[in-house]
Amino acid sequence: MKNWQEDLLRIVTVAPGEQRVFDEIVAAARELGFEYCSYGLRIPFPVSNPKIHTLFEYPRAWAKRYQQAGYVETDPTVLHGRRSRKPIVWSDELFASTPQLWQEAQSFGLRIGWAQSCVDxxxxxxxxxxxxxxEAISANELKVNEPRMQWLVSIAHQALTQKLAPRILDVEKIQLTDRETEVLKWTADGKTACDIGQILTISVDTVNYHLRNIIAKLNVTNKTAAVVKALVLGLLN
Known part of the structure; x- marks a missing residue:
């Protein structure tokens, strides 16, 4: 039986085109209980004029209004995502500095939300x-679903970066050792460093040493992103 990680990883195997990939992400979001979904990608090249791509599954009028009003420059969720990789739940307090944006978003049905950024x-x-x-996001919902939501963040980033910025991805030179591959495969199965140490009969420090090397080689920021990127590139086959 497939686990939810494998199910989400289908997203990176769909036909070419960022909209097709985004459609799969939207479907996964709905399975997690969310009506709406958006993804924004900032590509830092050229340095003088970074490219920003946005994909929306919002009411059409709100997506148009958001873009026309330039809300991406003041949106508190976007500002949070630029400085922190921690997920954030929408709240009145979060949008206190942008009451017009918040009022308009709610008028289109976007009242409850969660967001997280990813950087490579x-x-x-x-x-x-x-x-x-x-239906507010409860603590229990976060406990049950946030791991999947965070996987979806990493998968969305890897899949859409492949589609939207393929020329900056230097993947041909990435090679993992046999031990690194073993460690990452067990990580993909949800095992902790302690679990992996027991399975491979090595210390937790050694497991973490391999994980740090893997993260550096794959040019990502954490082990979840490392698993996703390695799977996308076929390094765990």
Missing amino acids: GNGCVGMLSLSRSS
Whole structure:
């Protein structure tokens, strides 16, 4: 039986085109209980004029209004995502500095939301936002679903960066050792460093040493992103 990680990884195997990939991300978001979804990707080249790509599964009028008003420059969720990789739940307090944006978003049904950004070693920053019109996000929902939501963030970033910025991805030179591959495969199965140490009969420090090397080689920021990128590149086959 497939686990949810494998199910989400289908996203990176769909037909070419960022919209097709985004459609799969939207479907995964709905399975997690969210009506709406957006993804923004900032590509830092050229330095003088970084490229920003946005994909929306919002009411059309709101997506148009958001872009026309230039809300991306003041959106508190975007500002948070630029400085922090921690997920954030929407709240009145979060949008206190932008009441017009918040009021308009709610008028279109975007009242409850969650967002997290992701950055890679090439400097591409992406942010996934999941939202709905009702039912606050409970602590239990976060406990159960946030691991999947965070996987979706990493998968969205890897898949859409491949589609939107393929020329900056230098993947041919990446090679993992046999031990690094073993460690990453067990990580992909949800094992902790302690679990992996027991399975491979090595110390936790050694496991973490391999994980640090893997993260550096793959030019990512954490082990979840490393697993996703390695799977996307076929390094764990």
